[in-house]
Amino acid sequence: MPVITVRNLTKEYRMGEHIVRALRGVSLEIEHGEFVAVTGPSGSGKSTFMHIAGCLDRPTSGEYVLDGKDVSKTPKDELARVRSEKIGFVFQGFNLLTRTTALDNVELPLLYRAKNGFKSAERHKRAMASLEAVGLGQRFHHMPNQLSGGQQQRVAIARALVNEPSMILADEPTGNLDTRTSIEVMGIFQKLNKERGITILLITHEMDIAEYGTRLIRFRDGRIVADQAVLHRRNAADELAALPPPEPDQIPPPAEAGAAAH
Amino acid sequence: MSLFMTFRIAFKALARNKLRTALTMLGMIIGVAAVIAMVALGSGAQATVEAQIMSTGTNLITVMPGNFTAGAARGGGGSNTRLVEADAAALRELPSIAMVTEVVSTRQQLIYGNMNWQTGIEGVNVDNPAIRSWQVLYGGFFTPEDVRSAAKVIVLGANVSDNLFGEGVDPTDTIIRVRNHVFKVLGVMQRKGASGGGMTNQDDQAFVPYTTVMKKLSGQQNLNRILASARSADDIAGTKANVESTLRQMHAIVPGDADDFTVQTQEDQVALRTQTTQTMTSLLAGVAFVSLVVGGIGIMNIMLVSVTERTREIGLRLAIGARGSDVLFQFLIEACVISLVGGAIGIGVGYLVSWLVEVYQQWPTMIPPDAVFTAVAFSAVVGIFFGFYPARKAAGLDPIEALRFE
Numbered sequence: 001m002p003v004i005t006v007r008n009l010t011k012e013y014r015m016g017e018h019i020v021r022a023l024r025g026v027s028l029e030i031e032h033g034e035f036v037a038v039t040g041p042s043g044s045g046k047s048t049f050m051h052i053a054g055c056l057d058r059p060t061s062g063e064y065v066l067d068g069k070d071v072s073k074t075p076k077d078e079l080a081r082v083r084s085e086k087i088g089f090v091f092q093g094f095n096l097l098t099r100t101t102a103l104d105n106v107e108l109p110l111l112y113r114a115k116n117g118f119k120s121a122e123r124h125k126r127a128m129a130s131l132e133a134v135g136l137g138q139r140f141h142h143m144p145n146q147l148s149g150g151q152q153q154r155v156a157i158a159r160a161l162v163n164e165p166s167m168i169l170a171d172e173p174t175g176n177l178d179t180r181t182s183i184e185v186m187g188i189f190q191k192l193n194k195e196r197g198i199t200i201l202l203i204t205h206e207m208d209i210a211e212y213g214t215r216l217i218r219f220r221d222g223r224i225v226a227d228q229a230v231l232h233r234r235n236a237a238d239e240l241a242a243l244p245p246p247e248p249d250q251i252p253p254p255a256e257a258g259a260a261a262h
Numbered sequence: 263m264s265l266f267m268t269f270r271i272a273f274k275a276l277a278r279n280k281l282r283t284a285l286t287m288l289g290m291i292i293g294v295a296a297v298i299a300m301v302a303l304g305s306g307a308q309a310t311v312e313a314q315i316m317s318t319g320t321n322l323i324t325v326m327p328g329n330f331t332a333g334a335a336r337g338g339g340g341s342n343t344r345l346v347e348a349d350a351a352a353l354r355e356l357p358s359i360a361m362v363t364e365v366v367s368t369r370q371q372l373i374y375g376n377m378n379w380q381t382g383i384e385g386v387n388v389d390n391p392a393i394r395s396w397q398v399l400y401g402g403f404f405t406p407e408d409v410r411s412a413a414k415v416i417v418l419g420a421n422v423s424d425n426l427f428g429e430g431v432d433p434t435d436t437i438i439r440v441r442n443h444v445f446k447v448l449g450v451m452q453r454k455g456a457s458g459g460g461m462t463n464q465d466d467q468a469f470v471p472y473t474t475v476m477k478k479l480s481g482q483q484n485l486n487r488i489l490a491s492a493r494s495a496d497d498i499a500g501t502k503a504n505v506e507s508t509l510r511q512m513h514a515i516v517p518g519d520a521d522d523f524t525v526q527t528q529e530d531q532v533a534l535r536t537q538t539t540q541t542m543t544s545l546l547a548g549v550a551f552v553s554l555v556v557g558g559i560g561i562m563n564i565m566l567v568s569v570t571e572r573t574r575e576i577g578l579r580l581a582i583g584a585r586g587s588d589v590l591f592q593f594l595i596e597a598c599v600i601s602l603v604g605g606a607i608g609i610g611v612g613y614l615v616s617w618l619v620e621v622y623q624q625w626p627t628m629i630p631p632d633a634v635f636t637a638v639a640f641s642a643v644v645g646i647f648f649g650f651y652p653a654r655k656a657a658g659l660d661p662i663e664a665l666r667f668e
Contacts, residue, residue: 051662054581056580056581056661056662057662076585076586077585077586077587080580080583080584080585080586080588081583081585083581083582083583084582084583084584085583088582089578089581089582091578091665093574095574095575095577095578095665097278097575097578098278099278099279100274100278104274108579108582109582109583111267111270111271112267112579112582112583112584112588113583114583117264117267159582163583
């Protein structure tokens, strides 16, 4: 059964007197374990698609089945529950809570679990495991401002992982990062995808970042114009190993970074 | 999500911005402390007035000439001179009345050696000490024979004695001059302090037989007051009615006409006097209340700023699974915690302030428990009322817009 099944999805906005047709009939399926990169120029509808796929918004018409459940007409509060249980978000701006430790940031989605809430000790354990999965186990007590951009994004990935979602939705996750940290972050996505079989939906406008995925979907004017397997897939771990070591004046990557990339 | 979790989240959010939380709380603290301190001062003053009036005698009933409850044009108590010895005699016959004393007031210069002292002189009868529960410290009081013969004898208040003879001196049997008469000092009264009005010192007066005042000092034929003591505390109101009907009979007032005298029990006096302090208390509490409202608006202001500033945080919370109601409760609880904790600290500060005032300013204070309860309840209401609008604003945010917010 596919994680995502979308049929004839449309979305219209009213902007003043105009009606903006952001999606004009999108149909696709995403299977478990796929690493899908969605690209397209701004205004192509890829962001709108991501919002609907992430259950942050509802389509004007069409059908969206997430993990076997039709969520296209689910009410708002119910959508919050779907997000809590099935989707992990990673944003361009990290969106970590300030003055809150990495561990507490990662724990946050566990606090909002509608059912099967965990006791404090269990939450800690899960959050720690999640941080270790992104190679930040040693830095659980650090505040976001004590972490580099790449590390902050890895905390955000740990946060997305902690509820064991059906899919991780990454919206321009490398938009605020330099080349090296971008590769590091993509390495973590590739590792999670490969080792844990986590479905990843990556939204990006950078073609080279999209090539870390297994499948490439290109949006234009609210429609899918291309949907193909990535021919020459990039491997973040190999690229990172080939890169010269970081310059001394840079914030040194944590000791676990190498372990995470392998 | 459980309410407990929401509490945890709200507390964590408040702890993330300690300075702001503390400053917002300060508004509440000052408001609640002001209310508590003001109410404490007012209630303390009221309790003191009450205690002082109650200490002026046992089952005391005061009769004054004139009627200061009927009509604004009337001159008020004491302006009418129709209270005479016969009235006092008639009251003495009432079975519900134990003791009666006539009161005639004057103001005279007392002279002893090269010392002199101007003071109020009360002409009274022999039962005066018993009626006012006020005994002599040195010597004794005058006798019925002294009253009958208008004897030139005097019993001094403690202050008067101090000023004429020096402190701690027993002047019994000393001869002093009052105006151009020679008086024999019979004794000195115990100290009693300020009277119920709070303005006059009861120790700054002297007592002589009322007949002596009438015949030798002022020459007046009317009584300024009659003080009576009811036999039992159980039916003061009934006794008061007896006194009133007796006096109406004595003054030949036809039914339908107003009294030309005023009868007051101690309770009446308490009621009259506390009215003033109560007005003052509510005035002060009103001003303090305004500061409480200002504190509440401070909370709303900060919460509104906070919602705007934390828009991305709210967007994130919504994205990772918080429902609108979770966010609503989080902000509501944040506001309530600020106002309740601020209220609690405010109560403490209020206690402290009233204690300081009592110690350094010697003003009696009293904090009624219901004032504390009201302060707590009110701060909770302030939190909910002023927190609701910002909280609803936060809960109504669209996650997509909120996440994009710069």
